[in-house]
Amino acid sequence: MNKITNNGFILIVDDNPTNLSVLCEALNSEGFRFRVAVDGESAIAQAERNQPELILLDVQMPGIDGFETCYRLKANPVTQNIPIIFTTALADTESKTKGFSLGAVDYIPKPFAQEEVIARVRVHLQLKQLTESLEQQVSDRTKALQQAQVKLVQQEKLSTLGELVAGIGHEINNPINFISSNISPLQEHIAAVTELLLLYEQEYPNPTAKITTTIDDLNINFVLEDMGKILNSLKLGSERIRNLSNSLRNFCRSDRDTKISANLHQGLDSTLMILQHRFKANGDRPRIEVIKNYGVLPDINCYIGQMNQVFMNILANAVDAVDEAITQGKMNNLIPQIKIATEIDSEEFVVIRIADNGIGIPERLKKRLFEPLFTTKVVGKGTGLGLSIAYQIVVEKHEGLLEVNSQLGLGTEFIIKIPT
Template sequence: MTTSLNNGFILIVDDNPTNLSVLSEALASEGLRFRVAVDGESAIALTERNQPELILLDVQMPGIDGFETCCRLKANPVTENIPIIFTTALADTESKTKGFFLGAVDYIPKPFAQEEVIARVRVHLRLKQLTESLEQQISDRTTALQQAQVQLVQKEKLSTLGELIAGIAHEMNNPISFITNNIPPLKEYIAGITELLLLYEQEYPNPTATVTNLIENLDLKFVLEDLTKILNSFQLGSERIQHLSTSLRSFSRSDSDTKISADLHLGLDSTLMILQHRLKANGDRPRIEVMKNYGKLPQVNCYIGEMNQVFMNLLANAIDALDEAIMQGEMSYKIPRIEITTEINSQQMIVIEIADNGLGIPERLKKRLFEPLFTTKPVGKGTGLGLSIAHQIIVEKHNGTLEVNSQPGVGTEFKITIPTLSTTT
């Protein structure tokens, strides 16, 4: 497969005319566009004006060397994401480790082998394209999800949000399953190839000079070890996405016509996962800590989709309350926190408490919180239906109670109580 740069180019940075000639010829033979710079300062200036797709950077140069050039490029938000491949005659592990630590993606040893230069360049161009494509897809889907979530939460149509999330989870599941299912055989193939190479080394202990040079230039031992590390990182990443997909599917279950036996902790965790983007630090606003004090709860017969709607509403309200307190400068002396506590009380009822340490609610407003269309939020920030719907779900559909305890300046706590075996329909 050929890799098109469209209007992009590769930047070659080297003070040696022979090296520039060899690299230029290799790239030109593949139809790849390139520019050259003869020192670190000019490379940085050129890169800041017009970002290349990839940089081939010589380590040993007059003025600032390749390592310092790499440091400056990675420290600049404009250039930090450009892949850098070091070109060097230095083969010691310390130099390579330093390069990778500074942010390089690969090394090409000198003297150059044209086939190796082309192969490594194409691999990293392809990886960059795939990464950008994946980031864009994730960004597009995350943006779409967040926009849909905000709009639907404001209108309290969380059942529709559930359908949307289910669709996204389904779409995520197919590609991630493809990746995870192919990692084990890929590991087996690499293990087999490694075993074969070691066997060759035993059976043919005196290879030709050509083979010996290639092994040394490639740093075969390092490559084989690094392959395993790369595969392990792929596996960790895919497991993280699978966990997110599972949480999305769990939240989106909307069995509104039938009660099912469900784990309420899973519903809480799924809701927290979806709200992660609002819990993270954002600009000057610090991260909101979530403390989970989970007791041992039995499975409960409930409308799990609607229970998840209640969790979403209460947790989103808690985040809103903390955001408001932070904006008013009331959180400078304490960490914004949401605390979730679950237990079975002495009446064998399930109790779920969701508390924040925000501004609290004045006593005169507490009595009206569950009234339809009543809201304490600014115009355009809430419809006043959320708590009313949550109250209806808990009281009428699950034969429970939803109470609020709040103290101005201290915080607010919502307390859900439902029977372990609810028979109300």
């Protein structure tokens, strides 16, 4: 039989001095620690204050009897898991059945045989320890499986997103390079044609009636001016597409296995570029104002692709929080805002603060925000993995801190700290 640890104590509940003496002598001879209660009320009070490993409970006592005492102990969440062995002279089947139905684990008949008392106590102490050990193993395995699931989801999301972005970036780059590289020659050609038309106008000031009519219909001066504006628009548009392409590539860089020196401001800006469609005004709300207050940061040795994922999850949650506040009519005419601030603190940590003035988080839920599969969003909208993945990336992968400050109805601030 496995060794039983005697860190706890056994509570003996009996009003008979002779019974108490026999039980105390039996337990003491084997080195068990014990305490004594002479009635049900004091037994319940003792068990609530300091939970014993096992209770030996007499059935027939003054005041509340053993059955009622057992019922109350099992109804109390603090004491419900303590094993109870009835000690009684009642050997009829009905009494035993009643005791087991109330949650007792065994009976020790009176008069006591010391060997039987010790044997039953040992068996049930060992069963309790084995049960607790099994429950702890199940809890540990469940936690490990949840963490493994989060990591697998994170890796799959990054891998899938990386492949998608790489494909989009490649497809965007080819046509945008073609457009961009042809804008300058087109400008030169249009300038040359414009110069030729002006020269023709100077050399032949009196064209035929047909040419004059065509020029008037075409409004040549407007066309020449408008072509320049169109070219400028094409140039601006191609630059914006190129910036978006660069942002996509910066957001999902395939450096998951090694840290590289990276500019976190560039990561934040890339993420904001990708999310810009969510900041725009729609039929339900005005545009979300993004206020950046960047400090001076050095390049940081980090997994930049994963850090960008953290920024994405937190910023997307901020937009959701603002949308929810507006839907519930709790913005109080405030301008929807997301504020991003960065700095180096006194402990040489990079600090990134992302705050919104959205719906806020109730105090009772804040401590569960980073649990895998926990979400405050409605069914179908949130997976409960975004913030748990962010927590793993910041805390486990970068040895940093991820904290949250929030007040219901006033907004939420996430604070990311990673070592320089």
